[in-house]
Amino acid sequence: MANIGYIQINRYCNNQCHFCSNPSNWNNITYERWIELIDDFIEKKYAWIIFTGWEPTLSPDLSKWIEYSTSKNIDCRIISNWMQCSNIEYVQKLKDSWLSLIHFSLYSYIPDIHDFLTNTPGSYKKLLKSIQNALKLWIRVQLNSVINKYNQNHLDKTTKFLVKNFPQINHFVWNNLDPLMMRKTDIALSTLPDFKIAWESIVKAMTFLEQTWRTFRVERLPLCFMRWFEYASTETRKIVKNEERIVHFLDNRETIRQTGNYFIHDKLPECKECDLNSICAGIYERETYYNYVKVTSQKLTLKEKQKIIDFIKWD
Numbered sequence: 001m002a003n004i005g006y007i008q009i010n011r012y013c014n015n016q017c018h019f020c021s022n023p024s025n026w027n028n029i030t031y032e033r034w035i036e037l038i039d040d041f042i043e044k045k046y047a048w049i050i051f052t053g054w055e056p057t058l059s060p061d062l063s064k065w066i067e068y069s070t071s072k073n074i075d076c077r078i079i080s081n082w083m084q085c086s087n088i089e090y091v092q093k094l095k096d097s098w099l100s101l102i103h104f105s106l107y108s109y110i111p112d113i114h115d116f117l118t119n120t121p122g123s124y125k126k127l128l129k130s131i132q133n134a135l136k137l138w139i140r141v142q143l144n145s146v147i148n149k150y151n152q153n154h155l156d157k158t159t160k161f162l163v164k165n166f167p168q169i170n171h172f173v174w175n176n177l178d179p180l181m182m183r184k185t186d187i188a189l190s191t192l193p194d195f196k197i198a199w200e201s202i203v204k205a206m207t208f209l210e211q212t213w214r215t216f217r218v219e220r221l222p223l224c225f226m227r228w229f230e231y232a233s234t235e236t237r238k239i240v241k242n243e244e245r246i247v248h249f250l251d252n253r254e255t256i257r258q259t260g261n262y263f264i265h266d267k268l269p270e271c272k273e274c275d276l277n278s279i280c281a282g283i284y285e286r287e288t289y290y291n292y293v294k295v296t297s298q299k300l301t302l303k304e305k306q307k308i309i310d311f312i313k314w315d
């Protein structure tokens with residue numbers, strides 16, 4: 001069981017992604033509060049801490065906190081746009097504080113689409129430079145991508161592009177768009193994905209990664225859109241392994257402890273007949289945003305379902 005804690009460091013950013021689920025409110029965490037939260041996760045025996053924001057790299061204290069966490073033997077990871085890493089001296093500073101893994105976010109292999117989604121011209125070029133810098137300094141790199149309307153039909157091509165250019169990358173994460181906290185502009189709302197189109201390209205991407213012995217995870221995608229790859233659903237894994245998460249936000253949500261039912265979203269009548277129902281999270285934000293999504297009840301034998309559960313437990 002791997003419990004993971006999240007700490008938001010600041011809430012301002014050097015990108016302006018249309019679908020950002022934590023838009024700027026200019027809040028910052030204090031140095032002392034951060035240390036207090038890290039110590040609390042250590043006491044709770046959490047496996048990792050993830051520093052988020054956005055944008056953690058804009059905090060002048062980031063390397064001190066990484067150093068503190070590693071000195072206390074708790075693995076820390078950072079989710080960031082990593083634009084700052086286009087400067088290799090900055091990457092070296094993080095490496096000197098013992099940072100060993102970076103998650104980069106690339107939305108598309110097509111520069112114009114990535115720059116449009118980040119709402120920041122030149123961000124694609126900087127991101128590729130940042131990935132090169134991290135790999136050059138032997139920092140492990142993983143890739144995150146938000147599934148949305150503008151990249152849904154070429155998730156596989158983006159994955160292949162990354163593997164071709166950066167073969168050292170061996171883990172990919174897709175987060176289906178979280179519309180709840182994002183800005184409600186027309187452009188932001190236009191990014192909501194078509195699950196069926198995304199399904200076609202993500203299945204190709206997952207097949208490719210499996211064939212090349214790479215690993216991946218998918219968040220907020222119901223299991224009927226990732227049949228045969230159920231083990232990669234982050235919610236299903238949390239349900240099966242009975243894991244928990246604690247997230248410290250820098251807004252009025254303050255602290256949320258996520259356990260059991262928290263990982264189950266909305267279900268439809270079809271779900272009652274579905275053999276995956278007990279390990280499927282259903283549809284996130286179905287009532288308000290994803291009310292156009294149609295699900296398909298799945299038929300499995302008990303043995304097939306148990307195989308999925310066992311695979312997750314032993315993975």
Ligand code: SF4
Nearest residue numbers: 222224271274280296
């Ligand atoms: S029908 Fe419902 S329970 Fe079954 S896989 Fe789809 S969303 Fe999950």
